[in-house]
Amino acid sequence: MACIFCQIIEGKIPSHKVYEDDLVMAFMDAYPINPGHVLVVPKQHSELVSGLPAETAGRLFQVAQTVETAIRASGVRCDASNLVLNNGQAAGQEIPHAHLHIIPRHRGDGIRFQFQQKKAGREELDSIALEIIEKIISTN
Numbered sequence: 001m002a003c004i005f006c007q008i009i010e011g012k013i014p015s016h017k018v019y020e021d022d023l024v025m026a027f028m029d030a031y032p033i034n035p036g037h038v039l040v041v042p043k044q045h046s047e048l049v050s051g052l053p054a055e056t057a058g059r060l061f062q063v064a065q066t067v068e069t070a071i072r073a074s075g076v077r078c079d080a081s082n083l084v085l086n087n088g089q090a091a092g093q094e095i096p097h098a099h100l101h102i103i104p105r106h107r108g109d110g111i112r113f114q115f116q117q118k119k120a121g122r123e124e125l126d127s128i129a130l131e132i133i134e135k136i137i138s139t140n
Helices: 004-009 054-073 122-139
Strands: 017-020 024-028 038-042 080-084 100-105
Touching: 004 024, 004 038, 017 054, 024 054, 038 054, 054 080, 054 100
Parallel strands: none
Antiparallel strands: 017 024, 024 038, 038 100, 080 100
């Protein structure tokens, strides 16, 4: 089965496009969490953001900033917003094509993002930080 976002980008499935350039496209989410919910999608297919060229990943967030600003300036009820990127199935990603949600928020909208946070010990944080630093150094 072909990727639904690739089909939207190719014009095979209609969408309500709000922005497009050579690298990304932004369109209204057909199943919005709140009115004005927009998806920003790279034109290059990649399941994860880490699979995108740095220029494309950066452009994804630049366009998200532009669209979020436009949502706030429009008539859409938007006191705040969530920019959500579920990166992989275990993180809640349902469509295996990297994408960024821009979700307009307002007081009393009833939407909650809740996480079960646990206090981490200093040794655990130091150990994990060192592993991450080593990988950053080895990939640069």
